[in-house]
Amino acid sequence: MPAGIMVPARQAPPLMGYGSTSGLSLGQPSLLDATQHFQQQMDLTATTAESDMARIREDEFLSKSGSENADGASGDDLDPNQRPKKKRYHRHTQHQIQEMEAFFKECPHPDDKQRKELSRELGLEPLQVKFWFQNKRTQMKNQHERQENQQLRSENDKLRAENMRYKEALSNASCPNCGGPTAIGEMSFDEQQLRIENVRLREEIDRISGIAAKYVGKPVGSYPLMTPQVAPRSSLDLAAGNLGLPPAMAGHGAFGASEMLRSASLPNEFPVDKPAVVELAVAAMEELTRMAHAGEPLWMPSLEAAGPEVLNVDEYFRTFPRGIGPRPVGFKTEASRHNAIVIMNNVNLVEIIMDVNQWSMIFSSIVSRAATLEVLSTGVAGNYNGALQVMTAEFQMPSPLVPTRESYFLRYCKQHGDGVWAVVDVSLDSLSPTPGLRCRRRASGCLIQETPNGFSKVTWIEHVEVDDRTVHSMYRPLVNSGMAFGAKRWVSTLDRQCERLASVMATNVPTGEISVITSQEGRKSMLKLAERMVVSFCSGVSASAAHQWTTLSGACAEDVRVMTKKSVNEPGRPPGIVLSAATSFWLPVPPKRVFDFLRDENTRSVWDILSNGGIVQEMAHIANGRDEGNCVSLLRVNSTNSNQSNMLILQESCTDAAGSYVIYAPVDLVAMNVVLGGGNPDYVTLLPSGFAILPDGPPTSPEDAAGHGGTGGALLTVAFQILVDSQPNAKLSLGSVATVNSLISCTVDRIKGNVLGEGAQ
Template sequence: MFSGIVSRATTLEVLSTGVAGNYNGALQVMTSEFQVPSPLVPTRESYFVRYCKQHSDGTWAVVDVSLDSLRQSPHVRCRRRPSGCLIQEMPNGYSKVTWVEHVETDDRSVHSMYRPLVSSGLAFGAKRWVSTLDRQCERLASVMASSIPSGDIGVITTAEGRRSMLKLAERMVVSFCGGVSASTTHQWTTLSGSGAEDVRVMTRKSVDDPGRPPGIVLNAATSFWIPVEPKRVFDFLRDESTRSEWDILSNGGVVQEMAHIANGRDHGNCVSLLRVNSTNSSQSNMLILQESSTDLTGSYVIYAPVDVVAMNVVLNGGDPDYVALLPSGFAILPDGSDGSGEGCVSGLGEDGSGGSLLTVAFQILVDSVPTAKLSLGSVATVNNLIACTVERIKAAVSGDGVQ
């Protein structure tokens, strides 16, 4: 549900299961790790108790408060003061959600480029939680939709095919976010990277994981600021007609959308299946699965090469868990500025004149043998790939090519 914010959540102990199994009165001790999609913002870990209560008027309260004072640790950078949400049922069948994030945190290790965003509350605050909740409700409605108009070419109309493709896209997004933020959950080993201009490179060995190709995987990520509003960057990166301007691996081939699933009010919220019409015959059996997603606090364009045969199984409602994925893509966040140097909390949907904080990340299989040694040449190749991609994006969105 909150994969862009929560990289790990574990229930350590259930002190009370609540009344009649409906969570009223439930009390749980939990630990969570919260993230922002950038290697320049450290994750926040918190150890807390969560209490759920249904009031007499039907309103639900879900409240967290840190227990770190009971478990002293010099490494604790985030304590949750009473935080959580109130959920009130409305007469029209909707729900009214009020969210509160009240934390005590040490942000000295956040890179200066991201401090205005973190201070604005758009990185970890209530606005991001509510925007993500709203976005996920849209996504859930798309999964549950029973009647899909079939007028548009390429729209996936079968319920089974939609569910399988959306489930595969969700796994792709979770894998991307975990790799970008260097969450402790995802078992990456950092090789290099420090400072704003550097690319952080991590590696992991993939063995007996049906959702990933076997071998050594490199994950390279970098974040930078560009003086272009986030919506403009998002529209450029998600558009298949401009993909050849930045996607080096497509070898200049023409990219066409074969199928898509709309999963939100904004037309930029969708899952697409793309085909690269390349002169390279070795790419003839490769498609690209892409999810583009936007809300008031941030946008994503995440994609992964997928096998034609495997995707046919998914489109027919087959199990997507056995499709091997290595996601790459972009996280686009507002810079927390209104363009005048003053901090603000305007999001993507508002007409702020601030720039964008763009994170670019690639996951690439560099050796299909998990026991092989990682070569310096592989690291250099990935570094070069990400540097060239960054320069292409800067040149394209800063020029006149994007409207």
């Protein structure tokens, strides 16, 4: 008997998760022992079946006897000195049997009302009907057991024959190297591969379970939902700490992490079975790595030349038949794959993704809120290999017209070899159903491979099932195409953010670029302030569950949505009542044209009410990406109004294949001088406003793709934040709302007039 051959145990529960890891295994009992035990169980089953048959015949006799009391004398009428008359059997008619047989197929367990109705129709007593159905159910059960016994006997015979084959193979086997006996019996190539795969999966599960065992039973309270486990770090601090910048340049945590987590609606406890989570994580990792390397027919090329690959859903379910269950009713599948070379090494990328604060910061345009609910494993050997976390996150689009997508999932990280890592997310709906969620993640995540130049090749897979029927019709083509939340958006955002981090490291910056910035410390401090501005803008412009927008019907064609926030002792925000207003609309011009118009300081006075018609001058410029549109600028408004002589505008413009942003905020001259000197920017008050520019759908031509366009149009979201009262407890006046509504309507009209006029030329 070869070591490691496992007899498939009948009725063995399957592993939870994507694919079963049952099959050939090491360390199991011998096949002969299992076969003998199998025969004993069959004999016991046969004995039980014979007892049931005897009981059925007795019940049948009693049923028939009981049905004849109406034909014979009752017990009270019998003479005790006389023997009772022999009872006559009451045979049901063929019609009665056929009717009860037909009823049995529809309802094997009729209730009292149904039995009485059936007895009236057939001319029987309700008790007779009851006994007939009891006997019929017992008969069906007995037939099923007989069939099952036959199957078991057949399976037992096969196992005995297989056992003899293995014995013969063992007795005749010899080592090809030494000619002596071998411990490995004759087996097919498929059996050998299954055995190897089974051993590998079991070793991985045992290893992760051993690590997770240290955390099982630890109260969830030790992982605060609203307090980060470690001090939050900005992406610029990551660059300073991990990419070799001097310690003196490492600043404090960036503003915005606590703001994104505040008012998060999260589960209060972690209710699912942790060993089942481990098995689900291992199965999801297997699926992700297979999907990352697979080609056609699983993945189909996009119509766009450099676009993401689209999943063949039918082929997916044939390849991965188990998964986390069928797609919920009303949900649709969105699945895409995209890859790129990014300017960051694989270890730093893994650290960003596995730290919820850094991950939320890097993907602030996509992730509106996120939290780690529980850490089952922190990894081994001082890194994230084997780390397992339970998380919740909310994914957004930069418009209040597109609902956010909340997801409750686990995240598992694994190193697959030198320089190769994978991080997978998968929803926990199959283990812990969460009512109300309209999005669930099948195996999604990224495969990170180190390249010879120290960069990383990232292959991203985004596979979700979602109910998006509440998306506004204007954004529906973009969402349905998968561009809104798909793999290309994740990869494009990551690529741009890695370029931004690399710009922090640059030491050979031309003097003309930094202008009024006199030091590297001042340059880094200004970039950090701009980063906080972008994060604050992105977290406040979407339809997040943390926001309560109120719709106003203004003078313009578009509805304006407003909401208020009270700011009290919040570093980086002015105290008082802040009114936010946003609106989205379509422009029949390419997104790139809209982006170039809005970021150009020479055309700013056309649409910017704050500039009051003055001349806008760029005082500082920091490039932070390959595209010339990716930069941070410091603008000064030379206005005839003496009250605005000290006003500066901090602006960041950024663009990638998924969309573009122009975000700005007025800053105080004195505070900005501190920042330019390398001071801490965390306490500089900002109320960011700006624009999000997206294509109106997937590109239909190479020209549209080059212009980051869909059908040739652009979706523009305009958002303002204004301090309407410096007293946090003050009541918002209708006049303030009307003023903001008028401001945003006027800005929209000016943009339309100038962009469309320019496009007409």
